[in-house]
Amino acid sequence: MTHAVKFHPGLMLLEQYVEGSLSADVALAVSAHIDLCPHCQQLSKDITNDQAAVLAEQAVIERDSSQEWQQMLDFITNQPRSAGADSQRSALPQLASVTVNGKTFEIPRALARLAEKQNKWLHLGGIATAKLPTADKQHVSLLYIDKGTEVPNHTHLGLEMTLVLAGKIVDENGEYGVGDLLINSPDDTHTPRTLADEDCLCLSVLSAPLKFNKGLTRLLNPLQQFFY
Template sequence: MTHAVKYHPGMNLLEQYVEGTLSAEVALAVSAHIDLCPHCQLQCKDIKNDQGSQLAELAPSELATSDMQQMLQSILQQPQDADNIKAPLAETTTVTVNGRSFQIPRALSRLASEHGKWLQLGGIATAKLPAGDKRHVSLLYIDKGTEVPNHTHLGLEMTLVLAGKIVDETGEYGAGDLLINSPDDTHTPRTLADEDCLCLSVLSAPLKFNKGLTRLLNPLQQFFY
């Protein structure tokens, strides 16, 4: 049964994505979510149409230059079915970890095909992607019945479920669901006993583990971040 995506970027994030004003790393997570989410595909199409209508309604005096007028005329003269004209799609990529193969959304295909070495600790493995300037971007694999130690966040954490499910104190998240956590959020994600999980992780700062011996991992994150 196909999972119905329940957790989406906010409208503000989608608008910024369409406008092209998001950082590259955040835009990557949003774009991969859109690949997996028919609802947000429609939302983005509506945003594009609204922005086009607003541009078309501008009075000539509001168009700052003749170049702007020419650009508007070019947009308006495009065929009505221009939305259906698409650039060639990237080839999809399969990632293999722990003997399991996962198909990656097209937005991540090129980067995922160039991922770094898998670093494993218990049932958790991570592989850095060649992306990110101010943020750490990686694939995160969590084996069946595995718990990520309780942690809070020193910055923004975006987790996009690519396959499988994870559960924490606030809900259950399946393929396409996008979790966004801030320094105000503390949680203990885990997988189900019979299903592993692959995620895209975008971090603006390292995690902070809170309990027991896992706190010893905090200074070690500098080697992985």
């Protein structure tokens, strides 16, 4: 049951997350990863404490603006995560789930409210996506991949973040299980697929459309729109 998470957001990404300087959609992926990853739960707490300590030090130096620093300190310690992902968190139910292809999957609390408002599933071959209505203009969706299915080879015009919520994904670089966060930059090309006997549910955040490399471009064009 317990899967050891192997792929984490980088330290800089976690720091920006704690500071609240990430876009809401990227913060959502990080927040959902943290829900699934005890290691990053601890790390983000440590970063929060470090940042509070730095602010407290500055406050000693700038005693005159004591009210201001207290407000900042309160802000950091009370709101360790970005506002977009965190302001809704306290009111969320403990568990949330989505159903696709006749199967029900548990999803992290960070996604619960959005998943309630998900658009309908669009199916194409063994793949299905459901857009999540976030405020940012990035593209956040749940991505379901049936067992034994390959996503066509593609590169990324922007950042692609994929968080595995259930099952496993394999690509040229390794195998990813529940909680693993894949971050692909415009330089990366990959062909993710599922195992022969297990389907997979992911959270996908795209900052720009995918570009498919192989095969008949005209055939793949609908797929590109489908993912974007």
